[in-house]
Amino acid sequence: MHNSVKSIGSASLAVKLTAVSKRYSDVTAIDNLNLEVGKGEIIGLLGPNGSGKSTLIKMILGLVKPDSGTISVLDIPLKQNAIGVKKRVGYVPEDSTAYEFLTGLEFLDFAGDVFQMGLDEKKKRIEEFLKALSLEGREGDMISSYSEGMKKKILIISALMHKPELLLLDEPLNTLDPKSARIVKDLLHQLALQNVTTIISTHVLEIAQAVCNRIAIMYEGKLLALGTMDELRQQAKMPNSALEDIFLKLTGTEDIQPIVEALSK
Numbered sequence: 001m002h003n004s005v006k007s008i009g010s011a012s013l014a015v016k017l018t019a020v021s022k023r024y025s026d027v028t029a030i031d032n033l034n035l036e037v038g039k040g041e042i043i044g045l046l047g048p049n050g051s052g053k054s055t056l057i058k059m060i061l062g063l064v065k066p067d068s069g070t071i072s073v074l075d076i077p078l079k080q081n082a083i084g085v086k087k088r089v090g091y092v093p094e095d096s097t098a099y100e101f102l103t104g105l106e107f108l109d110f111a112g113d114v115f116q117m118g119l120d121e122k123k124k125r126i127e128e129f130l131k132a133l134s135l136e137g138r139e140g141d142m143i144s145s146y147s148e149g150m151k152k153k154i155l156i157i158s159a160l161m162h163k164p165e166l167l168l169l170d171e172p173l174n175t176l177d178p179k180s181a182r183i184v185k186d187l188l189h190q191l192a193l194q195n196v197t198t199i200i201s202t203h204v205l206e207i208a209q210a211v212c213n214r215i216a217i218m219y220e221g222k223l224l225a226l227g228t229m230d231e232l233r234q235q236a237k238m239p240n241s242a243l244e245d246i247f248l249k250l251t252g253t254e255d256i257q258p259i260v261e262a263l264s265k
């Protein structure tokens with residue numbers, strides 16, 4: 001497990017956001033947010049629906065521009081060299097609409113070309129991933145004919161195959177079967193040892209607890225808490241609690257019972 005990055009200088013940061021805000025008409029999606037992610041860290045983004053996780057990920061990717069504040073990715077300010085940064089980043093979007101009119105193999109081939117991979121390496125990496133994620137034999141079928149989990153796997157392969165230094169994964173495991181999810185989780189750990197950084201959003205608290213070095217809890221566009229499990233327990237003053245209880249306390253939703261009772265009347 002990694003320690004918190006408080007003591008690491010800014011030169012070794014994978015992502016740095018300073019006073020970043022983003023509004024959509026009257027909704028504040030991201031509210032004056034500061035975040036530093038060290039290289040080789042796996043950060044879990046948790047938070048209720050609409051708390052800003054996907055917006056944050058899209059901003060780090062350069063897909064959504066902040067209204068104010070600065071973002072630097074892999075030591076490069078996003079404003080300066082967005083294309084150069086994008087080549088070093090892998091992104092799995094939250095919705096798995098890939099190019100439905102292509103086959104899985106055609107899409108991966110196209111993704112490899114976008115990242116300017118060599119032919120041999122591209123072929124080798126695609127084969128390895130198709131096998132590892134049990135898609136072998138289906139790569140020639142149209143993506144429109146795939147199940148949700150299969151579509152997600154294709155997007156995961158397209159995000160990982162070019163060996164990016166930063167992975168931005170927006171709920172990547174939610175439709176994966178247990179074996180494939182385990183392979184991806186273990187792979188993220190292996191990649192972290194090679195200094196690859198991962199920011200992963202999830203609603204599955206067990207995934208956050210098992211996979212991440214530090215966990216960020218978002219609420220209404222702000223970071224409510226950020227730290228290791230122990231640091232979150234301290235912050236919530238719940239020394240022996242599970243992440244679910246800490247999450248519910250920090251996001252102010254611990255009074256579940258009266259809600260369920262009202263709904264069941």
Ligand SMILES: Nc1ncnc2c1ncn2[C@@H]1O[C@H](COP(=O)(O)OP(=O)(O)OP(=O)(O)O)[C@@H](O)[C@H]1O
Nearest residue numbers: 024027028029047048049050051052053054055056
């Ligand atoms: N393109 C957009 N136009 C208008 N409002 C948006 C847009 N994208 C996001 N928002 C708003 O910004 C807020 C944050 O949305 P976001 O998708 O980042 O949340 P999230 O934490 O990823 O939620 P979920 O858990 O449901 O995926 C929400 O109130 C949402 O309605």
Ligand SMILES: [Mg+2]
Nearest residue numbers: 053054055094
């Ligand atoms: Mg989202």
